[in-house]
Amino acid sequence: MAQNLDALRLALQHSPDNAPLLILFAEGCLDEGLIEDAEQSFQQVLKNDPAHAEARLGLARVALLQGKTSQAAVRAEQVLSDTPECAAAFLLLARIHITEGELSKAKAMYDKGIALNRSLADPGIEKDLHGVRPDSDDASGRKRAAMTSSGSFIESANDSADAEDDGHPRGGTAFDLGLADFEKPKLNFSGVGGMESLKEEIRMKIIYPLQHAELFKAYDKKIGGGVLLYGPPGVGKTLISKATAGEIQANFIALGLHQILDMWIGNSEKNMHEVFELARQNAPSILFFDEVDALAADRRDLRQSAGRNLINAFLSEMDGAESDNDGVLILGATNAPWHIDPAFRRPGRFDRTLFVPPPDEGGRAAIIEVMAQKKPIGELDPRALAKKTEGFSGADLKAVFDLATEEVLNGAMKTGKVIPLTTKDLIKAASRHKPTTKAWFESAKNYAMYSNQSGFYDDVLKHLGLMKR
Numbered sequence: 001m002a003q004n005l006d007a008l009r010l011a012l013q014h015s016p017d018n019a020p021l022l023i024l025f026a027e028g029c030l031d032e033g034l035i036e037d038a039e040q041s042f043q044q045v046l047k048n049d050p051a052h053a054e055a056r057l058g059l060a061r062v063a064l065l066q067g068k069t070s071q072a073a074v075r076a077e078q079v080l081s082d083t084p085e086c087a088a089a090f091l092l093l094a095r096i097h098i099t100e101g102e103l104s105k106a107k108a109m110y111d112k113g114i115a116l117n118r119s120l121a122d123p124g125i126e127k128d129l130h131g132v133r134p135d136s137d138d139a140s141g142r143k144r145a146a147m148t149s150s151g152s153f154i155e156s157a158n159d160s161a162d163a164e165d166d167g168h169p170r171g172g173t174a175f176d177l178g179l180a181d182f183e184k185p186k187l188n189f190s191g192v193g194g195m196e197s198l199k200e201e202i203r204m205k206i207i208y209p210l211q212h213a214e215l216f217k218a219y220d221k222k223i224g225g226g227v228l229l230y231g232p233p234g235v236g237k238t239l240i241s242k243a244t245a246g247e248i249q250a251n252f253i254a255l256g257l258h259q260i261l262d263m264w265i266g267n268s269e270k271n272m273h274e275v276f277e278l279a280r281q282n283a284p285s286i287l288f289f290d291e292v293d294a295l296a297a298d299r300r301d302l303r304q305s306a307g308r309n310l311i312n313a314f315l316s317e318m319d320g321a322e323s324d325n326d327g328v329l330i331l332g333a334t335n336a337p338w339h340i341d342p343a344f345r346r347p348g349r350f351d352r353t354l355f356v357p358p359p360d361e362g363g364r365a366a367i368i369e370v371m372a373q374k375k376p377i378g379e380l381d382p383r384a385l386a387k388k389t390e391g392f393s394g395a396d397l398k399a400v401f402d403l404a405t406e407e408v409l410n411g412a413m414k415t416g417k418v419i420p421l422t423t424k425d426l427i428k429a430a431s432r433h434k435p436t437t438k439a440w441f442e443s444a445k446n447y448a449m450y451s452n453q454s455g456f457y458d459d460v461l462k463h464l465g466l467m468k469r
């Protein structure tokens with residue numbers, strides 16, 4: 001990290017008012033305990049843009065670290081009064097309340113923040129707040145939460161109902177304990193629009209090896225290992241992971257954010273072992289860790305203390321130190337690859353990475369066709385809509401369909417007749433929706449330019465046209 005800070009410092013000399021860079025630098029300083037440097041950088045951002053929420057929140061964090069809790073609270077609340085949807089501000093207030101020993105207030109703030117943005121879930125805070133409200137232990141609640149954490153699973157409710165038909169998993173302790181979701185997905189690549197080159201890469205790296213196990217045996221080469229998918233939110237990382245299992249009729253064992261956090265809280269290396277055993281006994285299988293950054297976080301506060309045991313347990317299970325992982329493919333997905341501890345990317349672990357970009361125009365047209373299959377459509381020109389949705393992720397396109405459907409439904413309710421959706425309705429809805437991938441690329445670009453160790457972010461740079469393909 002210190003090296004990265006030097007690189008950022010150098011970059012700032014060339015571009016001293018670059019807000020994303022300043023924020024990144026300030027965050028790095030906070031990690032390193034350089035509180036005054038962080039404070040200066042946040043203030044520099046505010047000089048040019050006094051309303052900058054991230055910088056204002058940064059100053060609130062600085063105040064908290066300096067022990068000025070009431071100043072920190074005031075600052076965080078000011079941010080919230082201007083941007084009531086700012087999840088990070090709620091989380092900071094939760095932390096402030098924890099410092100003050102006000103745990104139930106902290107819990108209320110934390111829950112609000114997570115409801116706004118679940119990807120901000122913080123094992124450190126959850127640990128502190130564990131047990132503050134007893135209903136968080138309810139097992140069925142946990143299962144529900146786990147499903148919500150991986151959006152696509154809810155929609156494919158048919159799939160999960162069918163999972164029962166496929167028989168109970170062998171040695172299903174982890175499944176019975178609610179540690180993981182187990183199924184044989186019906187969804188395959190045909191249900192995932194576009195992503196052609198990614199599908200091809202997945203075939204080469206994942207599917208063919210599993211299908212030609214005997215060839216690999218002949219060469220005494222192991223099948224399995226880890227692949228990490230990363231990219232902006234909503235581009236279909238979770239969806240394609242599940243479809244990969246469906247494509248080869250492999251068992252799919254999925255752990256979402258909440259299941260990972262549960263393990264953190266319970267500090268349960270044993271549960272981690274159970275989950276891997278479940279995957280081994282049901283090979284060929286795909287063991288999927290969604291939002292794996294929650295587990296692999298390269299954050300100081302998590303790495304000390306108890307949490308470290310869980311990380312070590314995960315790594316040694318992944319290395320197959322005690323048991324054979326043959327036929328178990330470990331997939332991880334994240335939209336915060338920069339939070340992943342490099343130890344996770346060593347050979348034999350997540351040593352292959354795939355960048356999942358937002359769909360290009362052709363990809364968007366394909367996704368639009370897949371989505372249109374579920375709606376009453378009058379006439380549809382997928383290309384025309386694709387042209388108007390530059391930078392949209394699959395999730396953004398879904399939002400466009402939802403918006404347009406709402407509009408048309410309003411009309412339909414008045415007349416009592418089904419009015420088909422048209423391209424025009426969809427284009428109109430698209431103009432009301434802002435694509436969500438831009439902000440991600442702003443952060444990613446800085447990491448890609450200033451901490452691109454062993455070319456990890458080359459694909460991001462290529463996508464941005466900053467490196468030759």
Ligand SMILES: Nc1ncnc2c1ncn2[C@@H]1O[C@H](COP(=O)(O)OP(=O)(O)OP(=O)(O)O)[C@@H](O)[C@H]1O
Binds near residue numbers: 237335
């Ligand atoms: N290629 C696609 N084809 C069809 N639908 C898609 C595609 N990509 C995304 N979607 C839609 O967008 C939703 C969100 O996708 P998904 O949850 O897989 O994104 P993600 O990359 O895992 O996002 P996050 O980083 O937020 O977890 C899907 O449930 C699906 O409805």
Ligand SMILES: [Mg+2]
Binds near residue numbers: 150238239291333
């Ligand atoms: Mg996902």
